[in-house]
Amino acid sequence: MTLKRMDNVLIVVDDLEAVKAFFIELGLTLEGETTVEGPLIGKLVGLERVRSTIAMMRTPDGQGIELDKFHTPNAIRYGPVDAPVNTLGFRRVMFSVEDIDAVVARMRAHGAELIGEMQYGTTYRLAYIRGPEGIIVALAEQLG
Template identity: 35%
Template structure:
């Protein structure tokens, strides 16, 4: 593994801006299994400094999802319009599952509709759903029992 001068020691978390913290909490916790370990209100000078906006306030909910910390961030001082598709920057969260067909069945049983049946691309089976704000969530199943793309490509072996 290559050392870099910045000194990065690991990946910290994924933060997702949401329009409705309660609706997103129901989706990420109740459907995907987010194990929530904090739920805080944010306001005051630190929020104003970080956002560059007077009166900035919000709510942040964080937890573990598939071994990664996921934070849901609702800026309650802003009025966000939903976008049908992200075209630059963050595109989706990808969750690795051991059985893609069981994942489709569980998603369907939760009352959600996958965007497509699982497709195979280069030996990886995948499908997408969307969270309450339309953010794509990808489910992937790797060949030969691998759990990540790094394992599939032999990185770190």
């Protein structure tokens, strides 16, 4: 059996509207949104009395980010919102962009915080930004 592809990454959020707006500003599109609930969903995710709203975001090349707002049971915050990059667990998602300076400026104008930036030789420029709910997004621009 061979791995075929990655379908999406899940991010559990509290303020679904703010996080959707952040990713739309970054360049993703909202593919769809729905509320799911009931015993089958609970059995799948290992929780009881689940009710959540899911928004599926897509990158221009079709990759998915699933945003999930739990109504019941309430989501649990584990650690600080502004946890550093070396915190255990999934910490960031990276996107390839054109004109990293323009993307960083646009995202900062919409409330994102610049964590840091660097140039990797003559091949890439990188920047880390923090968006709503502490979500870390890495941006990579291929040079030349």
